[in-house]
Amino acid sequence: MTLDEIKKLLSEMSLEEKAEQLVQLHGGFFGDVGMITGPAAEFKMDADQPYRTGSVLGEHGARHLIDLQNRMMAKQPHKIPAIFMADVIHGYKTAFPVPIAIGSGFDPDLAEEIASAAAEEASAAGVHATFSPMVDLVKDSRWGRCMESTGEDPYLNSLMARAMVKGFQGDDVSAKGKVAACVKHFAAYGAPVAGRDYNVTEICEHTLFDEYLKPYRAAVEAGVKLVMTAFNTIDRKPCSTNKRLLRDVLRKDMGFEGVVISDYNAIGETVIQGSSEDRRDAAKKSLEAGCDIDMMSDCYLSSAADLVKSGELSEDILDEAVLRVLILKNELGLFENPYKDASEDAERKIIFSEKFRELSRRAASETAVLLKNDGVLPLSKNGRTAVVGSLADDRLIVGSWAIFADESKTVTLSEALKEICPETKFELFCRNELTDTELSEIANCSAVVLAIGENQIPTGESMSVADISIAQKHKDLFEKVISANGNTVTVVFGGRPLAMPLIAEKSPAILEAWLPGTLGCLGIADILFGNVNPSGRLSMSIPYCSGQLPISYSQFMTGRPKPDTDKFIRYVSNYMDVPNKPLYSFGCGLSYTKAEYSGVTLSSSVLTPGSKIKAEVTVTNTGSMAMKEAVQLYIRDVKGSVVRPLRELKGLKKVLLAPGESKRVEFEINEDMLKFYDADMNYV
Numbered sequence: 001m002t003l004d005e006i007k008k009l010l011s012e013m014s015l016e017e018k019a020e021q022l023v024q025l026h027g028g029f030f031g032d033v034g035m036i037t038g039p040a041a042e043f044k045m046d047a048d049q050p051y052r053t054g055s056v057l058g059e060h061g062a063r064h065l066i067d068l069q070n071r072m073m074a075k076q077p078h079k080i081p082a083i084f085m086a087d088v089i090h091g092y093k094t095a096f097p098v099p100i101a102i103g104s105g106f107d108p109d110l111a112e113e114i115a116s117a118a119a120e121e122a123s124a125a126g127v128h129a130t131f132s133p134m135v136d137l138v139k140d141s142r143w144g145r146c147m148e149s150t151g152e153d154p155y156l157n158s159l160m161a162r163a164m165v166k167g168f169q170g171d172d173v174s175a176k177g178k179v180a181a182c183v184k185h186f187a188a189y190g191a192p193v194a195g196r197d198y199n200v201t202e203i204c205e206h207t208l209f210d211e212y213l214k215p216y217r218a219a220v221e222a223g224v225k226l227v228m229t230a231f232n233t234i235d236r237k238p239c240s241t242n243k244r245l246l247r248d249v250l251r252k253d254m255g256f257e258g259v260v261i262s263d264y265n266a267i268g269e270t271v272i273q274g275s276s277e278d279r280r281d282a283a284k285k286s287l288e289a290g291c292d293i294d295m296m297s298d299c300y301l302s303s304a305a306d307l308v309k310s311g312e313l314s315e316d317i318l319d320e321a322v323l324r325v326l327i328l329k330n331e332l333g334l335f336e337n338p339y340k341d342a343s344e345d346a347e348r349k350i351i352f353s354e355k356f357r358e359l360s361r362r363a364a365s366e367t368a369v370l371l372k373n374d375g376v377l378p379l380s381k382n383g384r385t386a387v388v389g390s391l392a393d394d395r396l397i398v399g400s401w402a403i404f405a406d407e408s409k410t411v412t413l414s415e416a417l418k419e420i421c422p423e424t425k426f427e428l429f430c431r432n433e434l435t436d437t438e439l440s441e442i443a444n445c446s447a448v449v450l451a452i453g454e455n456q457i458p459t460g461e462s463m464s465v466a467d468i469s470i471a472q473k474h475k476d477l478f479e480k481v482i483s484a485n486g487n488t489v490t491v492v493f494g495g496r497p498l499a500m501p502l503i504a505e506k507s508p509a510i511l512e513a514w515l516p517g518t519l520g521c522l523g524i525a526d527i528l529f530g531n532v533n534p535s536g537r538l539s540m541s542i543p544y545c546s547g548q549l550p551i552s553y554s555q556f557m558t559g560r561p562k563p564d565t566d567k568f569i570r571y572v573s574n575y576m577d578v579p580n581k582p583l584y585s586f587g588c589g590l591s592y593t594k595a596e597y598s599g600v601t602l603s604s605s606v607l608t609p610g611s612k613i614k615a616e617v618t619v620t621n622t623g624s625m626a627m628k629e630a631v632q633l634y635i636r637d638v639k640g641s642v643v644r645p646l647r648e649l650k651g652l653k654k655v656l657l658a659p660g661e662s663k664r665v666e667f668e669i670n671e672d673m674l675k676f677y678d679a680d681m682n683y684v
């Protein structure tokens, strides 16, 4: 359709029909079981009204969505197709590692490949848009949703945001295998006070603009089609009704022209939060703020048309929102083909196809982070290896936002180890309680793989904790196993950085496996046995304890900085009981070979406006195994009109190095990279 045709269509729609285009309900409203991702709800509606809404949440499956589209279009006065949107966050049926792991790949190409694979599977199943990427910066692992973010750093998250938008949408979102992406949760949802989900956010303007907003901006620059508002407040105003945030920052400053969708009942919840009088007021405020689609509340459904009739809301505002939704439908090609790529035949061919199974395995091997290795790893293939811990036999390690994943297809760690290393004799003790006899058997093995941490249940939405320590039962298990056999490799599963100082001290090797996806354990096993040289780097720092939170590598200079010592010093900024730094910092991670850095040069020591500086370094693989090295460029602005971070990531290149190979790695430093918000909030 041309824009004129879309505008003509809009001009023919009634106010009620317009309001319905702005409503999104889940499948439960269509007599389907539906994938419910938030609180249950019942709204006053006539039986046909759900079918007249503009988009549907969480439904999937080609046959089902072709039927549902037919049923919906039949009831639409203008036969407008619906958009089917769903949370395809780290894979559709084939699950890839969770986003915190994807971030740890330090490799935007891999992130793009994963998003593209997820899009291909989901679009075959009739999905048109995904609620991903989530790029909320997060520095607090009490918040269960850190699993769903690519981490703590604005630059890394921006790279990931761009890559994932490109992977989902390609150059043309109507093309086969592509879906519209939705960046979320705008804004600063990753910084709820005290790490408690849905809580308010207290954030200063500089932190908001210099750090938290950057990844959303990157997604907008990459052409993301949708933006989702966050549940939290910014400056005490809920994001969905926050005019300054949505109109001034997102639309004017960032130049976003696509669709803004609220989070699940976020508009309705502004009434509970007490910043809207009632649902009518909430509808008025969020439409005026520029929130186009009301997901899972009946505010727009019950009030939008009436607000225009009573003169309380300008029809132009309603029209503007509807026009954006219709334009998105047109960009997806739905007016020409309302089913887009939905095809049962394609589902059979694409879902779980060999290339995605291979990617699921490879992605895990490139995103797991080797935190410590005193030489135990890689394991000898000819040994007798004990596999300990219930997580080694747990299928719920794909990650909590792969809601459509088929967990019966998960390969567990113990299965993966046996599959990739038939020559090893494995003794399985996949439980957390061990008898003395079992401990003696473990003592007689050549090595132990101990799986601890968390499966996918305790992370994700609403799963906040006050204490991020590894569970006591796992600490106890670790102590017993390490006393029985010093050759213990600790594999830590989970969606959040878990505090583990004891394990860091006593385990000779630690691999952070995250939640690796359907076939991810094969990739983890590949690392353990040296088929793959690990190359992941932490996307989020691992603290010593909850009391250090929020924490990030990027700290600020205080007036009383701590000198370089481990001792506590009175009247300087430090803790009496733990260091200031995290246990393992953002960006760290080992390989089986060592990369040596030498010959750092700058083409100039002065950057004049408009010019560029070339920064170069030689990186050499000193080992006998090929390696991938994530070369990272950090800068520090020593003097500013405001206090500046001690270190900021500004460049990243993941390079492949053959054994003994050296490469000269180049970065460009330009004016843009050094810009920040000055004392008067000018971007200079």
Ligand code: BGC
Binding pocket: 037, 038, 057, 058, 087, 131, 184, 263, 264, 461
């Ligand atoms: C989550 C969103 C998600 C939405 C739809 C909400 O509860 O916060 O991230 O996209 O549900 O499932």
